[in-house]
Amino acid sequence: MTRARPLAGWGRHPVRDCTLAAPETEAEAAALVAAGPVIARGNGRAYGDSALGVPATLSTRRMNRMRAFDPATGVLEAEAGVLLADIIDTFLPRGWFPAVTPGTKFVTLGGMIAADVHGKNHHRDGAMGETVLWLDLLRPDGRVVRCGPGQERALFEWTVGGMGLTGVILRAAIRLRPVETGWIRQVTRPARDLSRAIALFEENAEATYSVAWIDCLATGAAQGRSLVMLGEHARRDQLPDDRVARPFRTRARRRLSVPFDLPGWLLNRYSARAFNAAYWNAGLRGAGVRLVDWDSYFYPLDSILGWNRVYGRRGFAQFQCVLPLDAAETGLQRLLNEIARAGQGAFLGVLKRMGAEARRFSFPMPGYTLALDFPATPGLPGLLARMDDIVQEHGGRFYLAKDSHLTAETLRRTDPRSAAFARMRSETGAAGRFVSAQSERLSL
Amino acid sequence: MTKPPILILGARSDIGRAIAHRFAAEGHPVQLAARAPEALEADRADIALRHGVEVSCHAFDALDHAGHEPFLDGLPELPGIAACVVGLMGEQEENARDMDAARLVMRSNYEGPAEILARLANRFEARGSGTLIGVSSVAGERGRASNYVYGSAKAGFTAFLSGLRNRLSRTPVRVITVLPGFVATRMTENMDLPAPLTAAPLEVAEAVWRAHAGARDVVYVRRIWALIMAVIRAIPEPVFKKTRL
Structure with missing residues (x-):
């Protein structure tokens, strides 16, 4: 029998004791389910407790062909x-x-x-x-x-x-x-405040890719200042001559890694503010059209292996919500007010326009999604609770892949679909077989 | 230039799979061998799809001596490289009391692997080329109460590889001994291993690839193990026998 060991998501918080078995075949997986309950876990990149099965977790890492x-x-x-x-x-x-x-x-x-x-x-x-x-x-x-x-x-x-x-x-x-190539033509457009950022997204609905980095610590007239980044897959004829012959060859990125936990105090309101200001200024200088390789464009943080350790041993929490289109701007403003007031260093704030809702229980809805992370400090639960309330008041909902803190009640109120999801689970027998720490917390 | 095929003996193991992928990524065709070749089909498709090389699957039982020659005759061609990752750890508690269990561990880690590599060595020598790679273990460097049945068989295998290398040193045939310390595989899934000393199967594969590409005869996976084992070997027996390692 596999022994239980401490296991966590990418946010390193919470930590639970789980057995982690990695079946290689369908039959082995079926045997684990029969012995259940279990939850499947992939590469452990969900931030919270979505892939923590207590006591049993089924790793898919050997089913990788x-x-x-x-x-x-x-x-x-x-x-x-x-x-x-x-x-x-x-x-x-x-x-x-x-x-x-x-x-x-x-x-x-x-x-x-x-x-x-x-x-x-x-x-x-x-x-x-x-x-x-x-x-x-x-x-x-x-x-x-x-x-x-x-x-x-x-x-x-x-x-x-x-x-x-x-x-x-x-x-x-x-x-x-x-x-045609491994390159992206990226256009960076600075937005001086939140309204401008939203206007840029709406004006550029035809762009294949769009996302904004948002400075969650800027206040006053600069509140919500953002760098909106649009992208298109580059065609071969858009590459410089020396790259046309090998359109998929991009320079291997240098890999940095965070080999140990940085001290928790390193990331505070001053260092985060300084970082955000530096990023903003760099963005202004780099505004315009650039050719960016696919790896840097889509996966900027992947080049820093173990970046989750910058928050130190205590870990961090991700927050990601989506607000419906008509309430997005006012809701986002209130969220930014709350974050700035708390002064909790949000290292990365990402804003994005979402498209249509599809499927019965998945996260996206037409509107704006905001994602940020916070170090797990004593004041964090209070801040998150206040932010949850704002999301609820504006008809928004939460991304379960990032969640580690919602209550069952908040989920029910923000996402009425969750009741039908739970009912389906109990009617099909899934409720007794597939259980995660998150599904228990949220009474799914 | 076409690259010579690599034969993986014990292809269903995590380390075997990793080595197969590593060499396939460099363009080597792959011959996968294990007791249940039908279970290798998914790996065959996977390796062929990812790396665009020829992959074949073959039934091979390290303990079935009579089957060894027909097995080698049945390969699409004599491989240029053969890597043996066959092994069985068993439970030391059981190995200490149940001689059938102990015998299976001894035979699976020494007799079977040594025998099939001996046959390949002779064929490679006759051809005048080839590389033999034996994945042994640091457990073979000194017998310890916690796993001496497994360790002793690995010691035999390590000595066999060393002798084989010595014999073939004046021929073009190479023999490489790979000595992993702890590796996170199915075999060790239930053990509490210290993370800094525990390699992933991919690291073993990388070490095997580098040994093959370079000139080393004996490679430790995670170099720290060379130091650890030097210390362990140096402890005088009257002291060592009282340790709990």
């Missing part, structure tokens, strides 16, 4: 534990790129589907679920059911964004997008 690829359609069939980084390594040189990607490439295929992750193209192309042709799901009774937009549709729509709570995703077929 690619099965087939059709170069005519760009459809890849792979096991759930395959890393996005491996998909890019394998297929970018052949002219294919993930149709939807989150901000790190160290996630698994199964994890991306379970969280229905979104990327910088959500406003146009939708979330991960849009790229899935089918997936094989290990159900509570041990059967494997193939579901997709055209078969077992209800199960598919609950599963994509269902945080692993409908079953274990074993394998899937996803569509990649053809690209």
Whole structure:
């Protein structure tokens, strides 16, 4: 029997004792489910407790084989534990790129589907679920059911964004997008305040990629000042001459790593403010059009391995909400007021326009999403509770892949779909078989 | 230039899979060998798809001596490189009391691996080229109460590789001994291993690749192990016998 060990998400908080078994075959996975309850865990990049199964967690890291690829359609069939980084390594040189990607490439295929992750193209192309042709799901009774937009549709729509709570995703077929190069043409547009940032997003709805870095510590007239970054896959004829011959060859990025926990005090309101100001000024200087390699563009933090250690041993909490379009600006203003007042160093604030809502329990809705992280300090629970209230008052909701602190009551109030999700779980037997620390906390 | 194939003996193990991927990434065709070749099919497709090399699967049981020659004859071609990662740790408690269990550990870590590499060595010598890679263990450097059955068999295997290398040193055939310390694999899944001393299977594969590309005869995976084992070997027996390592 596997022994229980401390396990945490990427935010390193909370930590729970879990057994972590890594089956290699469907039969081994089914045996774990039968002995259940369990929750599937990919590469552990969910920030909170989504992938902590207490006592039992099922790691998909040994189910990590690619099965087939059709170069005519760009459809890849792979096991759930395959890393996005491996998909890019394998297929970018052949002219294919993930149709939807989150901000790190160290996630698994199964994890991306379970969280229905979104990327910088959500406003146009939708979330991960849009790229899935089918997936094989290990159900509570041990059967494997193939579901997709055209078969077992209800199960598919609950599963994509269902945080692993409908079953274990074993394998899937996803569509990649053809690209001519490994480069992105990035346009950076400074926005002096929040209204301007929102206006820029709305004016640039046609851009393939759009995202903004937002200075959550700026106050007064500069509140919400942002660098809005738009991007398009570069065509071959847009590359400089010396790159045209090898359009997918980008310089290997230097890898830094944070080999030990930095002291918690290093990140405080002064250092965060100084960092944000420096970033803003660098952004102003770098405004305009630039050619950026895919790795730096999509995965800026991946080059710093173990960046979660900059917050020290106490860990950190991510906060990500989405506010509906009509309430977004006022809601965001109130959130920024709250953050600035608390003076909690938000190292990274990311603002993004989201597109359509799809699927039954996944995060996105048309509106604006704000993501930031906070060191886990004593004052944090109070700040988060105040922010939760603001989100609720403005009709917004929370991203479960980042959540570690919501209460069941707040979830029920902000996302009425959660009641139907919980009912579906109990009716299908999933409630007794697939359980995470998060699903228990949120009474899902 | 086409690269010579690598034969992986014990291809279902985490280390075997990792080595297969590492060499395939450099363009080497791969021959995967394990007891249940049908279970290798998923790996065959995976390696072929990722790296665009030829991959074949073969039934191989290290303990079935009679099957060794037919197995080698059945390969698409004699490989240029053969890596043996066959091994079985068992439970020391059980190995100390149950001689059937102990025998299986001894045979799986010494007899089987040594025998198949001996046969390959002879074929490589006759051909005049080839590299043999034996994945042994630092556990073979000194017998300890916690795993001496496994350790003693690995000691035998390490000595065998050393002798084989000595014999073949005037031929073009190379013999490489790989000595991992702790590795995070299925075999060690339930053990509490100290993270700084524990390598991932990918690191073992990388060490094997670098040994192959370079000129080293004996490689420790995580160099700190060379130091640790030097210290452990230097402890006088009257002291060592009282330790709990």
